[in-house]
Amino acid sequence: MRKGRRVSGHLYKRDGLWWVRWQSGGRRFYRSTGETSKPKARTKADEILAPFRALEERDTLAAIKDRLAGAEVSAQEAVDIVNRIPLREVWKRHPYDHSQPKRANGTIRELSPMNVAQNKRDWEQFIDWMEEEHGDLEAMQDVTPGLAQEYSDHLFKKKRVTAGRHNKLITTCNVMYRLAGVPSPFAGVTKYQTPEHEHREPFDVQQVEALLASAQGEMRGLLAVLYFTGLRAGDAVQLRHENRKDGKIVVRTAKSGSTVDIMEHPMLTTIIGDVCGDSKRGPLFPELAELYRRDRVGLIHRFNRLMKSALGDDFSRTEKRTGRGVKAIARFGMHSFRHSLATHCARAGVPIGIVQKWLGHASETVTRIYQHYSTEDQKQIVAAIPRLALPGMEDQGDIIEAEAVVETKPVDLHAVRELVDGLTVKNVVAVRKKLLAMLPA
Template sequence: MKIAPFSADFIRGMESLIEEFLNYLRVEKGLAEGSLRGYVHDLQQFRQFAEEHGCSSADLLNRGLLESYCMHLSSLGLAARTIHRKLSPVRTFCRYLVREGYIHADPTDGITRPKLPRRLPKALSVEEVTTLLQYQPKDPVAAVRDRTILELMYGAGLRASEVASLNLEDIDLETKTVRCRGKGSKDRIVPFGSHAEQALRTYLQEARPELVKKPTNALFLTRLGRNFSISGLWRLITQRAKAAGLTKHISPHTLRHSFATHLLEGGADLRVVQELLGHASIATTEVYTHITTDHLREVYAASHPRAQKPRK
């Protein structure tokens, strides 16, 4: 294990160590390129801050520098959640340096970060989902394709990135399952219902052949025959929601939130929902229990004879 500090000046060493760290994430951890780009941006921003503050040796990589960097991010007017996101790659990088023996202690330990506001995911009602799914654009091919995308996102709780990366071989209509690649390039098999199955059969038989311009295994295609991008899925959903008359802000993740919320409201076990969503930690899934508790409270207040305030 390497115990000595950097052999060159800190900034030049940081550049090479960041590259080493990114290769570790890419090769050993299987991190997707999109996630790696976020790491590159945030780590280079930190490196620039260190350089501007005269951090020219490994010994100066300490808690004080990290505290100053955190205050610097706050001074830029960034939201608490954004600051947490920017500090996360720096924390992971520092832990990597300690584990590999480049530095002796983790300078991110104990740093004060802004308190995160509690933000619950927003879900659509069943009626709102139905309205979104039943809206029919004038273009018949786009109508079939868009309906299929929405049925699969809501029926299987998929992320936009997972839908964008789907290929034909990922769909099994006989078992009604889809194989998707989630965060960290981890595959999971998720079931979908009869509505999504029927939509997929119609899309594959009637709409997709109209969209194919050259041989491709991509499942969902644009009018130009290209596979959908994540930003393209965002535009599709937001535009369709507006056209359907829904006033809520709706994104691809809204359908995923709705999938989880409606499962729990229907009595699904939290651990099952965790597996379906592909959450590494049950704590990530537990946020949905707050929503369903509110729903149960509303039902109880409206239905139970002893829930009303007694008359004076």
């Protein structure tokens, strides 16, 4: 008996349009959806395939009826046949929209729409691979541990994803099986240990200049915000005009929940003005904010293409030998701008505590010491940021020097070092008073 399969089409692009390819009755069919958008093409493909799927379901039910009538299968086998879950229908039945319970407290929280959308894309990436490589296998129960390992190898060898990305994709597949109540073939797939140097490296000044010179429109504005503020990409891309107040950017960060108060660099003010024009309300970068909400990986890919164009091929990746061969590791990314700001300020002699306060990740001890964090402290960072040689902005250096003057404070550095070396949790208040007393009035 021919085993019932749900017709599942594979989308591919040709001449700017999405086409759908599928098999039915031993024959292969091709048809254009007439769409340039993949989501719309998927909807159109479902309409095209509906009659074929109806025929397949009819044949499957008829086959089950015949086998049951002929006592060819046990009751459990019949249940297994009926309970087969097509891969394309899993998300509709069991969306991955809540966090998985932790062993410690068992709490479950609702995921943000952005995270839910990303989980769906991760799951569909596996389905797309299955349809491309094993188009005759269309149900969850068809995926074996061997196929799960084959998918892992595909990510490792062909897609060359980072260790963290590989682990996220495999975890999503495991969760989808868990939600569906089906034993997961991904349970035995090895997770990669994230290499220490997978943390993004900082750009040097020339690289920052090249990126800003190559970027256009909203992307140029976003990169300027990333460098001149040190904000994380998620916070920067969602900035609104309302976050800009009295020459500062005030925003509550998504990761820590802390509110950062950042002095706006004159060069950043100019770039935002060029990008946003006369707008005074709403998102600074509406197109990129929507892209980030809908497909944050898409935003990363857009930046990676810009980085490749501005800095050269293979700039963003290096290779590291692991237990399973050579692995591609991302060295640079959007987060590199945050590291760049911190690095450039440190080289200019700005105290690390002031930099940490600016970036919004200071420890409790640093926070206590720098309770006097002020406008003058912020000016140290603005002045420490290297002057960038950007087309059309040659006169910005004078503005920066005029607005970000840092007064020289004649402090006994030897005495400061002695106080800092002897700093403990118990004497932090007393040391703070002594340090403040050493500052000129």
